Amino acid sequence: MFNFWSMPRQTTDYLGDAWQRGILYADVMRQRGNQYRAHLQEVVPNVLNFPAELVMRGDSLPRPVNYALVRIQPDPAVPTDDRMRPFVVVDPRAGHGPGIGGFKPDSEIGAALAAGHPCYFVGFTPDPVPGQTVEDVMRAEAAFLRKVIELHPNAHGKPAVIGNCQAGWQIMMAASVWPELFGPIILAGTPLSYWAGWRGQNPMRYGGGLTGGSWLTALASDLGAGKFDGAWLVQNFENLNPANTLWEKRHHVYANVDTEGPRFLAFEKYWGGHVCLNDVEMQTIVDDLFIGNKLSSAELVTSDGVRIDLRNITSPIVVFCSYGDNITPPPQALGWITDLYRSDDELLGHDQTIVWATHQSIGHLGIFVSGAVGRKEHTKFTSNIDLIDMLPAGLFELSVQDKAPDMAHAEIVPGDYLMTVHQRTLDDVRAIVAPNPDEVAASDRRFAAAAHVSQVNLALYRRYLQPWVRGAVTPQFADALRAWHPLRIGYEMWSDRNLLAPLVEQQAESVRADRKPVGADNPWWSWQEACSDAITHSLQVFSQSRDEAEEMAFEAIYSHPLVQALAGQADPAAALRPHPGDTPEHRAWMAQRLGGLRASIEQGGLPEATVRALMFVLQPRREADERQYRRALLLRQTELASRLDIEDARELVRRQALLMRVAGAEAMAALLARAPARHIRTALQYLEAMLTTGEPLQDEELARWQAMQRVFERAAQASSPALALASAAAPKPPGRRAPRKTKVRQAS
Numbered sequence: 001m002f003n004f005w006s007m008p009r010q011t012t013d014y015l016g017d018a019w020q021r022g023i024l025y026a027d028v029m030r031q032r033g034n035q036y037r038a039h040l041q042e043v044v045p046n047v048l049n050f051p052a053e054l055v056m057r058g059d060s061l062p063r064p065v066n067y068a069l070v071r072i073q074p075d076p077a078v079p080t081d082d083r084m085r086p087f088v089v090v091d092p093r094a095g096h097g098p099g100i101g102g103f104k105p106d107s108e109i110g111a112a113l114a115a116g117h118p119c120y121f122v123g124f125t126p127d128p129v130p131g132q133t134v135e136d137v138m139r140a141e142a143a144f145l146r147k148v149i150e151l152h153p154n155a156h157g158k159p160a161v162i163g164n165c166q167a168g169w170q171i172m173m174a175a176s177v178w179p180e181l182f183g184p185i186i187l188a189g190t191p192l193s194y195w196a197g198w199r200g201q202n203p204m205r206y207g208g209g210l211t212g213g214s215w216l217t218a219l220a221s222d223l224g225a226g227k228f229d230g231a232w233l234v235q236n237f238e239n240l241n242p243a244n245t246l247w248e249k250r251h252h253v254y255a256n257v258d259t260e261g262p263r264f265l266a267f268e269k270y271w272g273g274h275v276c277l278n279d280v281e282m283q284t285i286v287d288d289l290f291i292g293n294k295l296s297s298a299e300l301v302t303s304d305g306v307r308i309d310l311r312n313i314t315s316p317i318v319v320f321c322s323y324g325d326n327i328t329p330p331p332q333a334l335g336w337i338t339d340l341y342r343s344d345d346e347l348l349g350h351d352q353t354i355v356w357a358t359h360q361s362i363g364h365l366g367i368f369v370s371g372a373v374g375r376k377e378h379t380k381f382t383s384n385i386d387l388i389d390m391l392p393a394g395l396f397e398l399s400v401q402d403k404a405p406d407m408a409h410a411e412i413v414p415g416d417y418l419m420t421v422h423q424r425t426l427d428d429v430r431a432i433v434a435p436n437p438d439e440v441a442a443s444d445r446r447f448a449a450a451a452h453v454s455q456v457n458l459a460l461y462r463r464y465l466q467p468w469v470r471g472a473v474t475p476q477f478a479d480a481l482r483a484w485h486p487l488r489i490g491y492e493m494w495s496d497r498n499l500l501a502p503l504v505e506q507q508a509e510s511v512r513a514d515r516k517p518v519g520a521d522n523p524w525w526s527w528q529e530a531c532s533d534a535i536t537h538s539l540q541v542f543s544q545s546r547d548e549a550e551e552m553a554f555e556a557i558y559s560h561p562l563v564q565a566l567a568g569q570a571d572p573a574a575a576l577r578p579h580p581g582d583t584p585e586h587r588a589w590m591a592q593r594l595g596g597l598r599a600s601i602e603q604g605g606l607p608e609a610t611v612r613a614l615m616f617v618l619q620p621r622r623e624a625d626e627r628q629y630r631r632a633l634l635l636r637q638t639e640l641a642s643r644l645d646i647e648d649a650r651e652l653v654r655r656q657a658l659l660m661r662v663a664g665a666e667a668m669a670a671l672l673a674r675a676p677a678r679h680i681r682t683a684l685q686y687l688e689a690m691l692t693t694g695e696p697l698q699d700e701e702l703a704r705w706q707a708m709q710r711v712f713e714r715a716a717q718a719s720s721p722a723l724a725l726a727s728a729a730a731p732k733p734p735g736r737r738a739p740r741k742t743k744v745r746q747a748s
Contacts, residue, residue, distance in 0.1 A: 010522050010523060011524060013516070013519075014522050016516060017516065017517055017525075020511045020517075023507045023511050024257045024261075024508055024512070025254045025257050026494075026508075027504055027505060027508035028253060028257065028260075028261045028264065029494050030494055030496065030498075030501050030504055031261070031265055032265055032268050032272075032495075033491050033492065033493070033494045033495025033496070033498075034496055035268070035269055036268075036272050036491035036495070037491075037492075037495055039269055039272070039273055040126075043125070044123065044125050045097050045126065045273050046097055046098045046099035046273075047097065047098075047103050047266070047269050047270040048072075048098070048099040048121065048123075049104060049105060049107070049110075050072045050073065050102050050110075050113075050121075051072070051073040052071060052072050052121060053070060053071050054068060054070050055069045055070055055071050055147060056068065056069040056143070056144060058124075058143075058144075061139070061140055063136040063140075064129045064132065065128070065132045065136050065140045066124050066127060066128045067122060067123070067124045067140050067141070067144075068122070068124070069121075069144040069148075070120065070121050070123065071118070071119070071120050071121075072102070072109055072119040072120065074119075078116075079116075080113065080117060080118045080119070082118055082152055082154065082155065083152075083154050083155060083156060084115075084117045084118065084155065084156060085117060085156055085157035085159065085160055085385060085386070086117060086118040086119070086120060086152050086160070087112035087117045087118070087119045087159065088121075088122060088144070088145065088148060088159050088160070088162070089102065089108050089109055089119065089122070089164075090121075090122040090141065090161065090162065090163045090164065090167040090170070090171055091121070091122065091123055091124075091164055092163075092166035092168075093124050093166060094165055094166040094230070094233055095230030095231065095232070095233030095237075095274060096270055096271065096273055096275065097126065097273030097274075097275055098121075098124055099123065099270065100164060100365070100368045100369060101164055101368055103368070103369050104369065105371075106372075106374035107368070107369075107371075107378070108162050108188070108374065108382075109121065110374060111378040111379045111382040111383075112382050114379070114382075115379075115382045115383050117160075117385075118152060118155075120144075120148055120159075122141065122167075124275065125275075126273075126276060127276050128276060132281065133278070133280055133281060133284065134170070134173075134281055134284045134285065135303060137281075138170060138173050138174040138177065138302075139174075141170065141171065141174045142177070142178045145159055145161070145182065146181060157183050157385075157386065157650075158181065158183035158315070159181075159182070160184045160185075160389075161183070161185050161186070162186045162188065163185065163186070163188070163190060164189065164190070164367075164368050165188070165189045165190055165327075165328065165364070165368075167190075168187040168188065168189070168190025169190055169191065169192055169295060171185060171187075172185070172187070172295075172317075173308050175312075175313045175315065176308050176310050176312045176313050177302060177308060177312075182313070182314075182315045183385075183389060184315055184316045184317075184385055184389050185313070185317050186318045186320065186381055187317065187319050188320045189320070189321060189322070189325055189328045189333070189364050189367040190333060191327075191328045191332040191333065192295060192296055192310075192332065192333065192335070193293070193296050193331065193332050193333075193334070193335025193336040193339055194289055194291075194293045194332060195335075195443065195444060196331035196335030196433055197329060197332060198329065199439060199443075199551070200551070201326075201329065202326065202329050202331070202332070203240075203547040203550050204240060204326070204327065205332075206550050206554040207236070208286065208290055208291040208454060209291075209453070209454075209554050210550060210554055212453065212457045213291060213453055213454020213456075213457045213458060214283065214286040214287050214454050214458050215458045217282055217283055217286045218458060218461055218462065219461065219469065220232060221278075221279030221282060222469040222473060223469065223473055223478065223481055224276070224279075224478045225473050225474070225475050225477075225478035226278065226279050227277070227279065227478065228276060228277045228278070228279055229274065229482050229485060230274045230275045230276055231274040231488060234271070234274060234487060235486070237327060238487075240327070241326070242539050242543050243539035243540045243543060246539060247532070247535050247539060255529070255532075258517065272487070274485075274487070276482075287458070288300060291450065291451050291454050292451050293447065293451070295308070295336070296336035296340060297339060297340075297579065298310070298311070298340075298580040310340060311340055311350045311352060314351065316353040316354075316389055316391055317352075317353065317354050318381060318388060318398070319355070319356040319357070320356070320357050320358075320367060321333035321334065321356070321357075321359070322359035322360070322361065322362045322363070322366070323358060323359070324361040324362050324363050324366075325363060325367065326364065330433070331432065331434070333356075334356055334433050335434070337354055337395070337429050338426060338429055338434065340580060341426060342579070344394070344426050345662075347394065347395065347426070348393050348661055348662060351393045351658065352393055353391050353393050353394065353396070353654075354394075354395050354396070355388060355391065355395075355397070355421075356429075357381075357397065357398040357400070358397075359377070376417055377400055379415060379417070380400050380419040380626075383415070384419050384626050387421075389650055390649065390650045390654070391654075392653060392654045392656075392658055392661070393654060393657070393661070394423065394424075394661065395423070395424040395425060395426065395428065395429065396421050396422060396423055396424060397421075397422045397428070398419060398420070398422075399420050399422065400417050400418070400419050400420075401417065401418055401420070402416060402417060402418075403415075403416055403417060403418050408627075408694065408695075409627050409631075409694065412693075413626060413627060413630065418625055418626065419626045420623055420624070420626075421624055422622065422623040423622040423623060442559070445559075445564060446554065446555060446558035446559055447558070449563055449564050449569060452568060453566075453567060601659060601663055604656075606679055606680065606683055607652055608652065608656050609683075610686075611657070612660055613708045614687060615656065615660045616660065616704055616708065617687075617691060617697070617701055618701065619660070620699075620700045620701055620704070621695075621701060624694070625695075627694040628690050628693055628694055630693075631689055631690045631693040676719055677716040677717070677719040680712055680716040680719060681716050683712065684709065684712045684713070684716075687712075691705060
């Protein structure tokens with residue numbers, strides 16, 4: 001209740017608190033400026049929260065780059081096992097410095113170390129090697145992986161690679177050229193389909209078209225004397241959310257100044273660590289990816305003539321994205337799947353495994369930085385990486401839920417969460433990427449026109465303006481322009497170099513010694529927070545109106561018949577971009593591939609029959625959780641599959657699952673006749689153990705399991721010693737040899 005007589009005291013308290021908060025806030029910003037300057041003095045500035053040792057330098061390669069491979073040093077209390085699959089975390093070079101994947105203990109690196117995996121990190125220095133290209137970086141990443149494989153010759157599986165944001169598409173390009181080097185690939189917030197997006201959202205994709213294309217990228221690089229300043233990329237991110245950039249972020253520090261300083265400074269160390277890219281690198285990224293959208297249509301070719309086709313990747317691909325990400329929304333993270341494949345059979349024919357997981361609210365940086373995400377999603381991805389590696393070809397969705405208190409077999413699942421794998425189809429992806437196909441077709445026509453206009457404007461700039469700009473810019477002028485970038489000025493203007501800084505530092509020490517924060521029930525504090533909310537709302541309304549205006553302008557310009565005609569789109573029915581699966585050669589290859597699979601239906605023995613039976617029983621469910629996987633690990637300790645290493649087991653599961661998807665009932669042909677009865681019954685016992693772990697079998701699943709029990713039991717009876725002896729005594733057809741017995745090694 002409002003008390004008039006207490007207003008003088010409350011006003012005095014609020015003004016005193018505001019003065020103290022102002023001093024403390026100014027001191028936090030002073031520390032930010034000092035931290036920025038100290039960070040720039042480091043040879044390899046980064047925000048890694050883990051000690052590391054250098055393993056390999058990229059500038060020593062035949063095609064040198066400013067990247068390096070380091071090994072993360074584990075905590076002695078939690079040692080790593082060199083026999084476990086190594087993890088390689090690759091950080092994005094998108095304007096900021098490296099280290100975001102290991103920014104906190106609960107992170108991608110932290111999750112890998114906690115699970116006992118050796119962990120490596122690929123980072124970079126602030127300035128590129130003169131002349132380095134995107135392809136050079138791809139080759140360096142391949143060389144780093146060869147080094148990791150060399151250091152772990154006895155590891156159970158190829159290295160798992162995590163690519164964050166920009167590093168994700170770079171890793172995908174490398175994996176399509178050198179697929180033999182990669183284990184499972186985890187893409188966190190990675191855009192791969194650059195024209196995709198939802199109408200009324202994702203305005204960042206319109207920027208290139210509204211500025212006339214990539215000629216501004218070339219101009220910025222020329223003004224930087226051959227270097228593109230990454231601060232411009234950071235500025236683009238900042239412009240997406242002016243409410244946060246101009247008000248919310250700073251007000252949050254002010255309102256929580258007694259506790260928020262360390263967290264704010266830690267993040268600003270990363271956010272302000274701007275780096276540069278070569279002009280040729282940045283031009284390739286903008287022309288071929290952001291505007292040209294050539295990656296998901298297999299239009300890119302390396303300098304030695306190798307096509308960069310994402311369908312060549314043989315490792316499972318995990319896509320982790322969020323509906324709260326305004327930089328890489330789900331359509332841009334998943335749209336490449338529908339760009340590449342017309343049907344589920346086509347995806348199966350390429351034997352490709354694609355898994356996705358979505359978060360409902362986390363922002364772009366939260367995918368890499370958030371401790372909650374690190375403790376939940378990244379921990380489950382890491383602890384179940386071998387499960388992911390064994391998934392058969394197809395589309396799957398991962399979900400991570402809290403473990404229920406009454407969950408059956410909870411003791412075999414580590415941690416507080418349970419990961420479930422759901423089988424999906426291309427229609428499920430389309431429902432996320434393109435709910436309205438007609439709208440997507442019209443949108444693609446606009447983006448194709450914008451790409452053509454960009455090429456024209458870039459050619460005009462290079463022909464008439466570029467020689468003048470390059471002739472006028474000196475290295476000293478380029479350095480001065482970078483130093484005076486608006487984002488850098490914000491850090492530079494307030495640090496200990498400012499004459500007022502010592503006074504603020506002294507006053508801040510006095511304030512901390514006699515701090516008197518105002519209570520949350522103070523009416524002036526409530527009024528302050530209400531004003532803050534109003535400012536935030538006003539900026540949000542402004543940004544929404546701006547985004548709508550940009551979308552309308554883009555559509556009006558590039559939907560115009562004259563613009564589309566000048567862009568070569570005279571025929572509305574013509575294809576806007578080539579689909580990699582539409583060629584006659586590819587269709588013939590697909591038919592041959594699927595025909596070869598059918599020809600191998602009768603190949604195999606007891607392990608193959610066991611996997612087929614498991615797939616057959618669980619087919620109606622279309623999902624499984626990690627409890628079945630952890631129970632299945634026991635199978636490798638038995639004589640049934642004791643000779644299988646992780647790669648053999650992966651190949652066995654993937655091939656048999658693919659046969660079940662392609663051939664169906666034909667794949668359930670009798671493969672049990674050559675196995676001894678005791679092995680058949682052992683397989684049946686482990687099948688039962690796996691199928692009764694997790695949710696109980698229902699209806700059709702139960703009927704299928706009973707049918708499989710009868711099949712295995714009949715096979716065991718047929719393989720019993722008495723029947724085998726009778727079979728041996730029976731006359732054999734002339735010219736036919738008795739089957740050779742296979743010795744099965746006992747499990748140790």
